[in-house]
Amino acid sequence: MNTMADWTLWRSFAAVAEHGSLSKAARALGSSQPTIGRHIEALEFTLGTKLFERGVAGLTPTELGLAAYEPIRRAVEAIAEAELHVAGTSSELSGSVRITASVIIAHYVLPRMLRVLRIEFPAIDFEIVPTDSAENLLLREADIAVRMFRPTQGDLITRKLGETAIVACAHQGYLKRRGTPRTVEDLLEHDLIGFDRSELLIAAAQRLGFNLKRSDFAFRCDSQSATWEMMRAGLGIGFAQANIIRQTDGMVPIALNLAIPPLEVWLTCHRELHTARRIRAVYDRLGELMGNWLKKSARRNAANANSGSA
Incomplete structure (x- = not known):
């Protein structure tokens, strides 16, 4: 046989x-x-x-x-x-480019940039993988990745695009109905929105000295896009990226004395693929678009902080 x-x-x-x-x-x-x-x-x-x-x-x-x-x-x-x-030997500005990004970035940030990319590279097809897991670039699960952490896998080209602040927020309708918390302790008097099985938010709060428990969340879900939509619907207070809060009508950042470390945003691609013309072109232009978006948000955050201290 x-x-x-x-x-x-x-x-x-x-x-x-x-x-x-x-x-x-x-x-x-x-x-x-x-x-x-x-x-x-x-x-x-x-x-x-x-x-x-x-x-x-x-x-x-x-x-x-x-x-x-x-x-x-x-x-x-x-x-x-x-x-x-x-x-990596391809010199064509055509074909497909597969981009992976976190669920929040893929849903609420990437689309406006894809519109620009499609206009500038009309012969390229874009495949988008929204996921909070680390896709394996070596096995071609993605060509380009937007990571919220510094990649450590070997043979990668990486570029830090900037940082995005994480802050408490709520819809203005909720705050009008329930009032705005002034301290971290005030949060426990509100309807909080957080994760279900994931311990990430609880662990982060405890590192900051805030004894948050699963039972403190009135709404629990492990989908970050779903929890964001709950915040937008005025169901309660949650935590989100400041730049996404400020680009969303009705959403209001809440100033609390919480020194939450910002999220780093990295763009990465396999070294061999970076030599392909279409991959390199999309990698460079996407990095420029997202970097500008992060810088604009950082300037806005700094201006708001200065006006608040004045």
């Missing part, structure tokens, strides 16, 4: 082994669950062995599956790197 399996089958195997289910592997590969399932069945048939145990919790690699995963994972990365080398 010919035991040389098609590489596509091995690629699906690696995705299932990494993600633990057909559905998650399909999403990672941009495929469908039935297709990935057929790939695993075909691979096991070709090899004449079982690579996964099926259970209610998903697919667990067998002993042979575990032994196969590491060399296949290295092969996937090696092929991805080869593809990066080839893609």
Whole structure:
């Protein structure tokens, strides 16, 4: 029997082994669950062995599956790197560019910049991945990433675009109805909007000396875009980027004595891809647009702070 399996089958195997289910592997590969399932069945048939145990919790690699995963994972990365080398030789200002950014940036900041990019580069198609997880640039999950932290993955070109302040805020309708808190302690008398299962906001508050608990939130949700829309609807007080607050009608920043560290904004791209003309052009122009947006917001924040102290 010919035991040389098609590489596509091995690629699906690696995705299932990494993600633990057909559905998650399909999403990672941009495929469908039935297709990935057929790939695993075909691979096991070709090899004449079982690579996964099926259970209610998903697919667990067998002993042979575990032994196969590491060399296949290295092969996937090696092929991805080869593809990066080839893609980086492109001199065309056409094709597709895949950009990943945080959910908030992708929803409320990126669209206006994409409008400019599309006008300036009409032959380029843009694929947008809104996510708060770190997409792997090496495996071409994205070509360009807007990160809210400094990237540390090797072989990346990175550029700090600026910083964005995080402040308490609410819709003016809510503040008119409930009043504006003047101190951190006053917040506990208000309807707060925060995360559900995520501990990020609670941990950040505790580092600042504010003993915030999950039960203090009247509205809880782990989707940052959903919590922002709750704030816009006047449901309560939450925390958001100052520059997005000020560009949104009806939203009001609330001055409290909380020294919240600002978020850094970084633009990053794989070094090999940066040599592709379309990637480099979009990377440079997007960096310029977002950098200008952050600088304008920083000047506005500084002016407001000075007028407040006066």
